Amino acid sequence: MKFQFRHYVFLLLICFLTTFVFLLVGELNEGRQGLSTDGHVRGRNITILLWHWPFGRPQSLKGDVCWDNHRISGCHLVDQRSLYSSADLVVFHHRELMTGKEKLPINLPRLGEQKWVWLSLESPDNSGHLKPFSNVFNWTMSYRRDADITVPYGKLLPQEGEGCAENSTKEVVTEEKSLLACWVVSHYNPKHKRSLVFQSLKKSIPVEVYGRWRRRGLAPSNLLPTISRCYFYLAFENSISKDYITEKLWRNAYQAGAVPVVLGPPPEDYKAVAPPNSFIHVEDFTSTEELGNFLHQLQLDKERYARYFAWRHNYKVKLYTDWRERLCSICPHYHSLPAQKMYPDLEAWVRS
Numbered sequence: 001m002k003f004q005f006r007h008y009v010f011l012l013l014i015c016f017l018t019t020f021v022f023l024l025v026g027e028l029n030e031g032r033q034g035l036s037t038d039g040h041v042r043g044r045n046i047t048i049l050l051w052h053w054p055f056g057r058p059q060s061l062k063g064d065v066c067w068d069n070h071r072i073s074g075c076h077l078v079d080q081r082s083l084y085s086s087a088d089l090v091v092f093h094h095r096e097l098m099t100g101k102e103k104l105p106i107n108l109p110r111l112g113e114q115k116w117v118w119l120s121l122e123s124p125d126n127s128g129h130l131k132p133f134s135n136v137f138n139w140t141m142s143y144r145r146d147a148d149i150t151v152p153y154g155k156l157l158p159q160e161g162e163g164c165a166e167n168s169t170k171e172v173v174t175e176e177k178s179l180l181a182c183w184v185v186s187h188y189n190p191k192h193k194r195s196l197v198f199q200s201l202k203k204s205i206p207v208e209v210y211g212r213w214r215r216r217g218l219a220p221s222n223l224l225p226t227i228s229r230c231y232f233y234l235a236f237e238n239s240i241s242k243d244y245i246t247e248k249l250w251r252n253a254y255q256a257g258a259v260p261v262v263l264g265p266p267p268e269d270y271k272a273v274a275p276p277n278s279f280i281h282v283e284d285f286t287s288t289e290e291l292g293n294f295l296h297q298l299q300l301d302k303e304r305y306a307r308y309f310a311w312r313h314n315y316k317v318k319l320y321t322d323w324r325e326r327l328c329s330i331c332p333h334y335h336s337l338p339a340q341k342m343y344p345d346l347e348a349w350v351r352s
């Protein structure tokens with residue numbers, strides 16, 4: 001009894017200490033960025049005009065969207081083209097330009113410091129020809145870390161104090177897991193690298209396949225519970241390119257509580273955004289057989305397997321799915337973005 005009580009006090013102490021450290025770090029960060037974190041404090045709102053809605057699906061911009069939903073002040077999102085002349089930024093989503101559904105208002109004058117922003121979350125393979133977009137854009141907005149505005153598919157946020165004992169490693173590990181490796185695939189293309197790796201890997205280990213390809217589509221509410229029954233999730237990107245790491249990692253694997261086996265950009269790109277020892281990269285093995293053996297052994301070694309979830313003590317997954325949130329995220333960085341810039345050859349940048 002006495003021991004348990006001391007144990008409890010000790011845990012509580014750790015929790016308090018962690019909270020304190022997080023708060024302190026938060027304060028320091030805020031202090032460093034000073035007053036330049038949004039438009040508001042500089043006395044004027046930043047107006048962002050979205051020229052057309054991505055995939056033709058408009059969303060409501062009623063009220064002060066950035067403040068109401070994301071606590072970002074001084075950031076005014078609009079979609080009325082009549083406000084063009086008062087826009088600090090005009091954002092163009094690439095897909096509709098590429099398909100010709102929308103056109104650039106190329107003969108409208110650019111007033112003062114107005115920036116035209118190229119927005120795309122697609123990989124280069126799915127971006128078509130970009131030569132027509134030379135000498136047009138001032139800033140890029142993409143999942144790439146070297147874009148002017150980086151809009152990742154997801155990221156990890158420090159877990160603030162209160163989450164301390166929640167969702168711990170133990171919970172994930174003791175969850176019912178009955179399948180070694182799982183994959184969800186809708187558009188199967190036998191020529192994709194991921195298909196070749198899958199075909200070869202399934203010779204050494206069983207892989208449970210879901211998704212439209214196998215007519216085993218999963219309803220959104222069923223996706224994470226299904227994957228949570230798997231030790232490993234094949235977070236294989238459909239396109240292999242720099243920084244192209246999608247919700248296959250953030251949602252399907254991390255949120256479901258399966259260890260991601262990743263195929264995509266090189267390990268360095270993953271290491272830059274994901275915690276060490278939280279994923280298994282296909283390229284770190286000389287063959288799929290070696291990878292299969294590794295997964296097999298790891299599944300049997302509960303302690304070692306659990307270490308792949310250690311990050312969950314300190315971080316939680318943040319997914320980005322709302323275009324408005326992505327647009328709002330420009331404002332806190334606005335004043336540190338290059339004042340003068342243009343992309344003479346967007347194609348070259350995209351393919352670089």
Ligand SMILES: *[C@@H]1O[C@H](CO)[C@@H](O)[C@H](O)[C@H]1NC(C)=O
Nearest residue numbers: 043044045063064074075076
């Ligand atoms: C900025 O926008 C907010 C919300 O729309 C508005 O209340 C405020 O008056 C604006 N500030 C300036 C300086 O225009």
Ligand SMILES: *[C@@H]1O[C@H](CO)[C@@H](O)[C@H](O)[C@H]1NC(C)=O
Nearest residue numbers: 159163166167168315316317
């Ligand atoms: C913890 O798990 C619960 C239910 O399993 C979930 O609702 C909650 O979002 C999780 N919290 C974090 C910080 O991941």
Ligand SMILES: *[C@@H]1O[C@H](CO)[C@@H](O)[C@H](O)[C@H]1NC(C)=O
Nearest residue numbers: 113135136138339340341342
């Ligand atoms: C934005 O790009 C255009 C076209 O490339 C260029 O003429 C203009 O000077 C740039 N504006 C700024 C503020 O960088």
